Amino acid sequence: MSGRVIVVTSGKGGVGKTTATANIGVALASTGASVALVDMDIGLRNLDILMGLENRVVYNLVDVVEEKCKLRQALVKDKRLPSLCLLPAAQTRDKSAVNAEQMKKLSDELKTMFDYVLIDSPAGIESGFQNAIAGASEAVVICTPEMSAVRDADRVIGLLEARKEEIGQYRLIINRIRPQMVKSNDMMSVQDVLEILSVKLLGVVPEDDEVIVSTNKGEPLSGGENVRAGQAYRNIAQRLKGEEVPFLDLDSLNATWLSKVVSFFNPTARV
Amino acid sequence: MQVLNWFFRTKGDDVRTRAKDRMRLMLIHDRLELPPDRLASLEEELIAVVSRYFEIDRDTTRFDLQQYERRAALVANFPLLRSKS
Numbered sequence A: 001m002s003g004r005v006i007v008v009t010s011g012k013g014g015v016g017k018t019t020a021t022a023n024i025g026v027a028l029a030s031t032g033a034s035v036a037l038v039d040m041d042i043g044l045r046n047l048d049i050l051m052g053l054e055n056r057v058v059y060n061l062v063d064v065v066e067e068k069c070k071l072r073q074a075l076v077k078d079k080r081l082p083s084l085c086l087l088p089a090a091q092t093r094d095k096s097a098v099n100a101e102q103m104k105k106l107s108d109e110l111k112t113m114f115d116y117v118l119i120d121s122p123a124g125i126e127s128g129f130q131n132a133i134a135g136a137s138e139a140v141v142i143c144t145p146e147m148s149a150v151r152d153a154d155r156v157i158g159l160l161e162a163r164k165e166e167i168g169q170y171r172l173i174i175n176r177i178r179p180q181m182v183k184s185n186d187m188m189s190v191q192d193v194l195e196i197l198s199v200k201l202l203g204v205v206p207e208d209d210e211v212i213v214s215t216n217k218g219e220p221l222s223g224g225e226n227v228r229a230g231q232a233y234r235n236i237a238q239r240l241k242g243e244e245v246p247f248l249d250l251d252s253l254n255a256t257w258l259s260k261v262v263s264f265f266n267p268t269a270r271v
Numbered sequence B: 001m002q003v004l005n006w007f008f009r010t011k012g013d014d015v016r017t018r019a020k021d022r023m024r025l026m027l028i029h030d031r032l033e034l035p036p037d038r039l040a041s042l043e044e045e046l047i048a049v050v051s052r053y054f055e056i057d058r059d060t061t062r063f064d065l066q067q068y069e070r071r072a073a074l075v076a077n078f079p080l081l082r083s084k085s
């Protein structure tokens, strides 16, 4: 088996990387694919909490790299979804505990075991970021429609472009869109951000309180079909699988949420 | 900056348009690692050079950046009135 290693990254912290990793992971695993979620935010372990697996963590990624345990021993199986595993970060170590070469080796091993290896990365573009992208062949860049997040996403895209040979493709998720604010022209729209960054869109996730509720429960996507953010993550998972799923048009509130397709992207936009 | 700000103030002055315009300008400078006043001084120099050969119409001079995907292009337009001897 040779799975796909996809790094979830953003530059800026707090834009929704960990939340997206957990939700997309659950969505992919729900379709029957085998998925490993790797928490690369060493020292700031989070993904186990979002997955509700914090009480089952025994070993972590650094233990694997330092050969204190076998990879299989460190993988925490999600009992609700048997095809989903988590490789937790170390909480009491820092980023310098691993290097890019070790991460590459780890990713290579994981992709022989799983269809999808999703790597949640730390904020920043320093060593932690470099380690997180080291073994990846694809990237998902996340930003919110705020200027600082878009700027950091642009920086990350520049760094990913420079590694075209390893990272064959990268796509953007725009998170925490607030249609009401876009409509009143108080916030950049999806099209605005896409024009500015000139990047392929993977998905749009609305601001949604249910995200916080499901995080508190430790059950991503637990809200069911009617949760808008949940639906957005499911669509993203399907697009990752190569299926064509129309984009939900959050910019237009006149239409019902599900009925329109985002028309995007004017490559010769004026600057 | 001044030059570009003038150009950017196009349709509407709402927060969204302003954010978008500031964003574009910022990213062009980021991507090229261009210091903020560099473009304005380039414009001054170019105008000085062209002015040695031509009288140009300063009122309709255009000097701005366009985005082509993730690349920027410098587009200058100096309307010529007459050549200098």
Ligand SMILES: Nc1ncnc2c1ncn2[C@@H]1O[C@H](COP(=O)(O)OP(=O)(O)O)[C@@H](O)[C@H]1O
Pocket: A010, A012, A013, A014, A015, A016, A017, A018, A019, A020, A046, A175, A176, A205, A206, A207, A208, A209, A211, A212, A215, A229
């Ligand atoms: N679509 C969303 N709607 C509402 N809250 C969100 C959304 N996405 C993320 N959040 C919240 O934003 C915060 C930061 O998210 P997190 O995934 O930890 O970001 P990161 O991993 O990029 O630092 C969390 O409190 C999370 O619940």
Ligand SMILES: [Mg+2]
Pocket: A017, A018, A019, A041, A046, A121
């Ligand atoms: Mg995180």
